[in-house]
Amino acid sequence: MGRYVARRLLQAVPLLFIISVILFVLMQSIGDPLATMSGRRPTRSADRERLKRQLGLDQPVLMQYVYWLVGNDWTSIDLDGDGVRETRGERKGVLRGDLGRSLKKRQPVLDLIGERLPNTLLLMGTYEMVVLVGAVALGIYSAVRQYSIFDHAVTGVSFVLYSMPIFFIALLSMYLLAVKPKQWGLPYFPTVGMFEPEAGKTVPQVIWHMVLPVLSLSLISLAGYSRYMRSSMLEVLSQDYIRTAKSKGLERRYVLFAHALKNASLPIVTLIGLDLPTLLGGAIVTERIFGWPGMGRLFFDSVSDADTPVVMAILMMVSVAVVVFQILTDVIYAWLDPRIRYE
Amino acid sequence: MKSKWHFVLWTVFLVAGLLVAACQPTPTVAPPTPTQAAVQPTQPPPQPTQPPPEPTQPPPQPTQPPARKVATFIWTQEFDTLSPLYTNMWFSTTTFELWQCAAWLFDDQNNPFPSLVTELPSVENGMISPDGKVITLKLRDDAVWSDGEPLTSEDFAFTYEMYVNPANTVASTYPYDQLEKLETPDPQTVVMTFKEPFAPWMIMWRGILPAHVLRPVFEAEGSLNEADWNKNPTVGCGPYVFAEWESGSFARFVANEKYWLGKPKIDEIFFRFVPDDASQIAALQAGDGDLGTFIAWSDIPTLEKAGVEVVPAFSMYNEGIYFYMHPEKGHPALQDLRVRKAIALATDRFSLCTDLLLGGTVPAATDWDQTPWNDPSLQPWPYDPDQAKALLDEAGWVDSNGDGVRDKDGVELVLDYGTTTREIRKDTQAVLQQQLAAVGIKVNLLNAEADLFFSGYGEGGPAARGEYDLFEYSTSPSQPPDPDTADWLCSEIPSDEYPDGSNWQANCDEELDALFAKQRTQVDLEQRMATFHQITKHIFENVYWLGLWQDPDTWAVGKRLKNVKISGATPLYSIMEWELVE
Numbered sequence: 073m074g075r076y077v078a079r080r081l082l083q084a085v086p087l088l089f090i091i092s093v094i095l096f097v098l099m100q101s102i103g104d105p106l107a108t109m110s111g112r113r114p115t116r117s118a119d120r121e122r123l124k125r126q127l128g129l130d131q132p133v134l135m136q137y138v139y140w141l142v143g144n145d146w147t148s149i150d151l152d153g154d155g156v157r158e159t160r161g162e163r164k165g166v167l168r169g170d171l172g173r174s175l176k177k178r179q180p181v182l183d184l185i186g187e188r189l190p191n192t193l194l195l196m197g198t199y200e201m202v203v204l205v206g207a208v209a210l211g212i213y214s215a216v217r218q219y220s221i222f223d224h225a226v227t228g229v230s231f232v233l234y235s236m237p238i239f240f241i242a243l244l245s246m247y248l249l250a251v252k253p254k255q256w257g258l259p260y261f262p263t264v265g266m267f268e269p270e271a272g273k274t275v276p277q278v279i280w281h282m283v284l285p286v287l288s289l290s291l292i293s294l295a296g297y298s299r300y301m302r303s304s305m306l307e308v309l310s311q312d313y314i315r316t317a318k319s320k321g322l323e324r325r326y327v328l329f330a331h332a333l334k335n336a337s338l339p340i341v342t343l344i345g346l347d348l349p350t351l352l353g354g355a356i357v358t359e360r361i362f363g364w365p366g367m368g369r370l371f372f373d374s375v376s377d378a379d380t381p382v383v384m385a386i387l388m389m390v391s392v393a394v395v396v397f398q399i400l401t402d403v404i405y406a407w408l409d410p411r412i413r414y415e
Numbered sequence: 416m417k418s419k420w421h422f423v424l425w426t427v428f429l430v431a432g433l434l435v436a437a438c439q440p441t442p443t444v445a446p447p448t449p450t451q452a453a454v455q456p457t458q459p460p461p462q463p464t465q466p467p468p469e470p471t472q473p474p475p476q477p478t479q480p481p482a483r484k485v486a487t488f489i490w491t492q493e494f495d496t497l498s499p500l501y502t503n504m505w506f507s508t509t510t511f512e513l514w515q516c517a518a519w520l521f522d523d524q525n526n527p528f529p530s531l532v533t534e535l536p537s538v539e540n541g542m543i544s545p546d547g548k549v550i551t552l553k554l555r556d557d558a559v560w561s562d563g564e565p566l567t568s569e570d571f572a573f574t575y576e577m578y579v580n581p582a583n584t585v586a587s588t589y590p591y592d593q594l595e596k597l598e599t600p601d602p603q604t605v606v607m608t609f610k611e612p613f614a615p616w617m618i619m620w621r622g623i624l625p626a627h628v629l630r631p632v633f634e635a636e637g638s639l640n641e642a643d644w645n646k647n648p649t650v651g652c653g654p655y656v657f658a659e660w661e662s663g664s665f666a667r668f669v670a671n672e673k674y675w676l677g678k679p680k681i682d683e684i685f686f687r688f689v690p691d692d693a694s695q696i697a698a699l700q701a702g703d704g705d706l707g708t709f710i711a712w713s714d715i716p717t718l719e720k721a722g723v724e725v726v727p728a729f730s731m732y733n734e735g736i737y738f739y740m741h742p743e744k745g746h747p748a749l750q751d752l753r754v755r756k757a758i759a760l761a762t763d764r765f766s767l768c769t770d771l772l773l774g775g776t777v778p779a780a781t782d783w784d785q786t787p788w789n790d791p792s793l794q795p796w797p798y799d800p801d802q803a804k805a806l807l808d809e810a811g812w813v814d815s816n817g818d819g820v821r822d823k824d825g826v827e828l829v830l831d832y833g834t835t836t837r838e839i840r841k842d843t844q845a846v847l848q849q850q851l852a853a854v855g856i857k858v859n860l861l862n863a864e865a866d867l868f869f870s871g872y873g874e875g876g877p878a879a880r881g882e883y884d885l886f887e888y889s890t891s892p893s894q895p896p897d898p899d900t901a902d903w904l905c906s907e908i909p910s911d912e913y914p915d916g917s918n919w920q921a922n923c924d925e926e927l928d929a930l931f932a933k934q935r936t937q938v939d940l941e942q943r944m945a946t947f948h949q950i951t952k953h954i955f956e957n958v959y960w961l962g963l964w965q966d967p968d969t970w971a972v973g974k975r976l977k978n979v980k981i982s983g984a985t986p987l988y989s990i991m992e993w994e995l996v997e
Contacts, residue, residue: 365663
């Protein structure tokens, strides 16, 4: 297993290099980072010329990529536009842990990500837990009570929720559980943000403000996950070994959770393995609507501003996470299903 | 067994419900801030060791400290940085009236009044030299930074040095690069000498850098690009002091105890970053925000129904259409004044304002509408499709092949009309397409995301590269409220040799060029205004730009905020007077 993991990690290096080249080239077409630097007006021509030079955007794409990858502290750059490269570069490059500086915010990208990642992990981690627990519970119950009223109800609601766009559910929940109850004088949830300014950023405040975003995210995913769980469980419950376990007189709950659930959870593990890396990227729509300061918003804003260093950093972070989580998924597979062996 | 499962399920729901209910916000005391130190209970709380009060005395009443007044402003975009050097972003510069200070500010009519200076310079008071090249500023002697250090001419000199130093990647060196030198003969005097007479001098000095804080940083690091102050400007000079900024979430500014004009009536301004427009409206409706910005016309009735007032502030922006007039690359029809005039007459901009914009604004005649710089005799072109048809006939554009589109010399009158993806613009495009089709002009509608639309010629911006015959956006002079702009200069037409040009309409009119050059050196207000009346009349009569509507900034003011006045140029100029009532 150790050799398998090491081999997969080594294979990931050229893969990530190719991904980075493709992404960097694609970045050149996401827009002009200088377009909005003058506020609400197009940037003044003299400033555009100067900023291109100072930010290194006047360099050929290949050279910009090299600077992004290995830095520019080995060469000199022309800051004042006199044609003489008089100033030593300061960037160290991604390979040495320098993700660059945001073109828009002028802060190190690492700092920006460091500020947003915990918020995203809090939101998305909670959401994933709610979905996982809810989907497993609903899926098992639906499978065990197949064709019952409960099963039909869960199936119907699942299809309705699964077909709804997230922005609709988010705005609907905001109006139904925040705006309208307040107007009617009823208890209500907060609309946006992580806390009320008068109360301060306390744990109860953050939990309270997380209810609507988590609810919106969960409703859609819960529908899909629970369907997977139900069908997987139904398939497993009809297997011979389950019949054998039952005929041995084992307790029903033991058969369900010790024998059936372990095998039925394989598809869910695959789904989670695919989902977890993307959680790092945040929930773009949900974070925007509820004003949650996470990675999704950082990514969206950075794409809008054509802020290449930030977009590249987030995409590469997600790429690395996909590779790592895929390896982890394979390892968990082997643990769940003894028939699987990696040589 | 079944009932057991039901029991477990209901128990889980009950516990979950209780947990959620337990998390409901309860009245809590705000975390202590520096400004709270002054607010103490008038009586100490009774101590257990103290003897019981005399029977004749009333029992001690615990005095609650007055509730802190915190106003929540909803910002749909987060600040990029707070340093005046590095930002031109509206959402950042608009905070300057809170925590920064300016030589002068502009009121809700965009009239200037002194702030850091004792009086506004003019030729009459001798503070502007007769040749217009030397301007002297006299500073107040009681202005101090929030850490108690005096604010002097040294801070002005340092600010100027930082703007023009190539080590700093500033957002714009303009207008400080117009200075030949800046002298500080004494702590209260700043003498600016320009290379040429410089009429737009009033766009300077909105945001001063604290030399005593930042000079050591510059000397140590060689630039201010990475100064912590850019994001944490804990020393400022406005009625509020920066307290905290959490990326993507919020920023707080608390009342400045050392502000030389006293203490503002609201204790804290809390900025909440909510990027989604629909969420902003919901938050304002729910009372989760006291101030909102850039409210869409279509949302105004909803907000007004919820008791939220919408206040327009004229920031010199007007929505309009530019005609691409490059002599070789442009459509031949647009070279003819009669065709441009026909387009103006064929478009019903009055109904557009009434129907699409719900009567919230009116058509603009020129890009300087609602300012004294506009020739007051100019009125928007009327809607007259019959006259439009007559003009097109006169210009030789007739439908010779019966396809419903006019043509001339084998060229069809088909125009590409581009704008951003903003909904109101797309709606406008659809309406104008229909109206122009009625007079025989076919229009293809094109849209690009804002960052692509506003990209320069070198970056493939479609407007800059002349890919649209007509292009629409909301525009203003370079630095409102000053009327100057470089967008009409022949030298600013972008090309392969000069990709950074800003005259995207590629319109070179030498008469206009000369008028713009002239106004830029006229420091006498009346003379400059007269020149601008010529400019606006020239652009209007030649239909170089077709105004669609005046585009004021729309602010939503919640029920709790009182005494709110907003300027277009320095929006929060009167923040000291704002009040928060429950």
